[in-house]
Amino acid sequence: MTQPGAFARWFHRFERLVALWMLFGWYKRVRRDGLGKFLKAAAGFVLARAKALPGVQGALNAELDKEVAKIEQKMHGAGDPTAVVSLPAAGRSAEDVLALAAERTAEEDKSGKSWGGVYHETRGPPGELSKLQAAMWARFNQTNALYPTIFTSVRKFEAEIISCCVGLVHGHEAKATLCALTDGRQGSGGVNANGKMLNGASSSSSSSSSSGSSSSSSNSAGIGSENELALPLKAWNCEGPAVGLLTSGGTESILIAIFAYRQLAYDRGIGSPEIVGCYTAHPALDKACHYFGLKLVKVKAEQATQQLRAAAVAAAMTPNTIAIYASAPTFPHGVVDPIPELAGLARARDVGLHVDNCLGGFYLSFLQKAGVFPHAFDFQVRRPSARSRPEPFSLSKMSYSLAHSLLLYLFPTHSSLLY
Numbered sequence: 001m002t003q004p005g006a007f008a009r010w011f012h013r014f015e016r017l018v019a020l021w022m023l024f025g026w027y028k029r030v031r032r033d034g035l036g037k038f039l040k041a042a043a044g045f046v047l048a049r050a051k052a053l054p055g056v057q058g059a060l061n062a063e064l065d066k067e068v069a070k071i072e073q074k075m076h077g078a079g080d081p082t083a084v085v086s087l088p089a090a091g092r093s094a095e096d097v098l099a100l101a102a103e104r105t106a107e108e109d110k111s112g113k114s115w116g117g118v119y120h121e122t123r124g125p126p127g128e129l130s131k132l133q134a135a136m137w138a139r140f141n142q143t144n145a146l147y148p149t150i151f152t153s154v155r156k157f158e159a160e161i162i163s164c165c166v167g168l169v170h171g172h173e174a175k176a177t178l179c180a181l182t183d184g185r186q187g188s189g190g191v192n193a194n195g196k197m198l199n200g201a202s203s204s205s206s207s208s209s210s211s212g213s214s215s216s217s218s219n220s221a222g223i224g225s226e227n228e229l230a231l232p233l234k235a236w237n238c239e240g241p242a243v244g245l246l247t248s249g250g251t252e253s254i255l256i257a258i259f260a261y262r263q264l265a266y267d268r269g270i271g272s273p274e275i276v277g278c279y280t281a282h283p284a285l286d287k288a289c290h291y292f293g294l295k296l297v298k299v300k301a302e303q304a305t306q307q308l309r310a311a312a313v314a315a316a317m318t319p320n321t322i323a324i325y326a327s328a329p330t331f332p333h334g335v336v337d338p339i340p341e342l343a344g345l346a347r348a349r350d351v352g353l354h355v356d357n358c359l360g361g362f363y364l365s366f367l368q369k370a371g372v373f374p375h376a377f378d379f380q381v382r383r384p385s386a387r388s389r390p391e392p393f394s395l396s397k398m399s400y401s402l403a404h405s406l407l408l409y410l411f412p413t414h415s416s417l418l419y
């Protein structure tokens, strides 16, 4: 009889110890994450356990299935008995294919009331822009930008687009200050007095200069002063430290930017790099960090404005932080984060700043020119620093939803970080 009693006492003591240990763990988490986050995590834990109860998961799945069925019904209607689901035994004539395309697109909602992601005219008879796009697509759809020595026109157009856009977001102006900084230190040559672009784009600028057509993009950007000659020469597509590349969309621009920051971290000896971003960032940021193995530290936006504030970022930074991720504007709310404030923090902590400028790169630039939007959101925020190297700063901007985007950046050793 004594033996079980002793065991029970020992067991109760052990139970108390475990409870104390758990309480201490919870206390530590509350101190670290705050009560709100702890309660949320606790609720998540309880819900996850509740799902294991008999019948609960089944009921949840039934609700989920109902919602999926509603979405499918909206997308597919009653189904399509004429759908082509395997390679047809016989081919179709070109007329047939065109007729099929006409039939399918006729079903699309052209009311303009749906939320779409194409921001220019898509209804009615094609306007001038649509006709031009169609003609250009017809001319270029059999090119491959992977072969710039064969498809030299594609290469040149890309270079010129980048240069125009760099100018739009004050990249050329930032260059002037950087030139003074890097003068005689980084460059081993540079832009010539005719405003030639570097790395294969040179003939583009000079030829367009002589034809007088698109030369304004590069020349009006203020290229050519002797002071601008000493620049890092590895620049692709553009003539100054602000360079860039054309990508397939906003997500790819973000992926490449994050990859570059990871490489920069490795260059700096940081083996487990971290990015500090906001919950309001586009999910492509999560994807990029996941793909490339960076830790994404997400902070909350300020409640009233839904902006990412520097104080919150500063509190989340660690010695492993390699960059801050901001948006202008944010994907869910269309709010512009305070870029000058965040750039100041990035500069003070010697980390990079990425601004997701998808869509905003264009419309904020023009709103700014029109005097409607007074805030700096682009390369304008870069100022000379005491450091001899340019600060990493990247900007992803999306053209008007035509499945193209630009990634523009100022990096210490830019192009080598991107490939």
Ligand SMILES: Cc1ncc(COP(=O)(O)O)c(C=O)c1O
Pocket: 248, 249, 250, 251, 252, 282, 284, 327, 329, 330, 331, 356, 357, 358, 359, 398, 403, 405
């Ligand atoms: C702010 C922002 N970032 C990133 C993206 C992703 O761009 P994409 O859909 O071209 O990949 C979008 C798209 O809407 C966006 O609005």
